[in-house]
Amino acid sequence: MSVLFISGIDTDIGKTYATGMIAKALMQHGVNVITQKLVQTGVARDLISGKIGIADDIITHRQLMGIPLQPCDIDNTTCPYRYEKPASPHLSAALANDILNTDVITSVTKILQADYEVVLLEGAGGLLVPITEQLLTLDYIAEQGYPLILVTSGRLGSINHTLLSLEAIKSRGLDVHSVIYNHIHDNAAQTDEQIAASTIKFLQNYLAEYHPTAHWLALPVQEDNGFSHTDFILPQNFV
Numbered sequence: 609m610s611v612l613f614i615s616g617i618d619t620d621i622g623k624t625y626a627t628g629m630i631a632k633a634l635m636q637h638g639v640n641v642i643t644q645k646l647v648q649t650g651v652a653r654d655l656i657s658g659k660i661g662i663a664d665d666i667i668t669h670r671q672l673m674g675i676p677l678q679p680c681d682i683d684n685t686t687c688p689y690r691y692e693k694p695a696s697p698h699l700s701a702a703l704a705n706d707i708l709n710t711d712v713i714t715s716v717t718k719i720l721q722a723d724y725e726v727v728l729l730e731g732a733g734g735l736l737v738p739i740t741e742q743l744l745t746l747d748y749i750a751e752q753g754y755p756l757i758l759v760t761s762g763r764l765g766s767i768n769h770t771l772l773s774l775e776a777i778k779s780r781g782l783d784v785h786s787v788i789y790n791h792i793h794d795n796a797a798q799t800d801e802q803i804a805a806s807t808i809k810f811l812q813n814y815l816a817e818y819h820p821t822a823h824w825l826a827l828p829v830q831e832d833n834g835f836s837h838t839d840f841i842l843p844q845n846f847v
């Protein structure tokens with residue numbers, strides 16, 4: 609019955625990996641769980657039929673969960689809004705001459721809730737990404753009252769992006785359910801070990817002071833692009 613919203617400090621921070629791995633961990637605890645994507649941009653058209661494909665993030669979620677695409681994926685219930693242009697949803701929809709109606713998103717979430725105990729709803733980009741010209745992602749989350757999971761990493765710049773996200777959450781009178789620290793950017797190409805370790809410490813102390821109820825979860829790097837999975841441990845009272 610419950611819906612958890614997975615957002616992050618930016619695009620490419622690891623929301624899809626976090627969502628797939630949470631779903632896998634919940635499945636292993638016997639929870640009947642499905643994932644949904646709010647809106648997917650950058651989706652290719654099928655060369656033969658010309659139809660726009662299934663959302664890439666939904667495909668990755670199922671791979672990480674180790675299950676095939678479900679009927680609700682194939683009929684696009686898990687992501688009705690899919691656009692070709694890899695951009696902010698408000699732009700991608702406009703370029704496709706479409707108008708995204710958030711009531712449709714809410715109604716597919718309800719359909720999924722009827723069949724599953726937990727729906728993990730992944731956003732596109734960060735919290736202040738516009739879903740439409742009028743509505744920011746965070747305002748949709750606030751309207752729906754969904755518990756909010758924020759994905760971050762040790763990439764240089766993450767402290768600022770994480771604290772700005774937490775400020776924005778607070779400004780809507782919301783709290784953060786969990787912060788997931790993705791270890792993907794701890795390597796030398798993105799940052800260095802000293803920065804990553806300091807970022808973890810700083811963020812943990814900040815959360816302890818300002819968001820004491822938030823869970824802290826560490827997402828390990830998944831090998832083979834997610835096909836051999838390192839364990840991801842969920843706290844007992846996660847859902």
Ligand SMILES: Nc1ncnc2c1ncn2[C@@H]1O[C@H](COP(=O)(O)OP(=O)(O)OP(=O)(O)O)[C@@H](O)[C@H]1O
Nearest residue numbers: 616619620621622623624625732733792828829830
């Ligand atoms: N924990 C991880 N283990 C292995 N690879 C990862 C991990 N996290 C992220 N990646 C890599 O980083 C890329 C970006 O991550 P991901 O697709 O999860 O970002 P996102 O936040 O979902 O982006 P978007 O806003 O487009 O939905 C992935 O395609 C994958 O290659």
Ligand SMILES: C[C@H](N)[C@H](N)CCCCCC(=O)O
Nearest residue numbers: 619649650694695696732733
């Ligand atoms: C295409 C990309 N991977 C994401 N799905 C969409 C990211 C939108 C970011 C918009 C912005 O913050 O300026």
Ligand SMILES: [Mg+2]
Nearest residue numbers: 623624665730
């Ligand atoms: Mg994603």
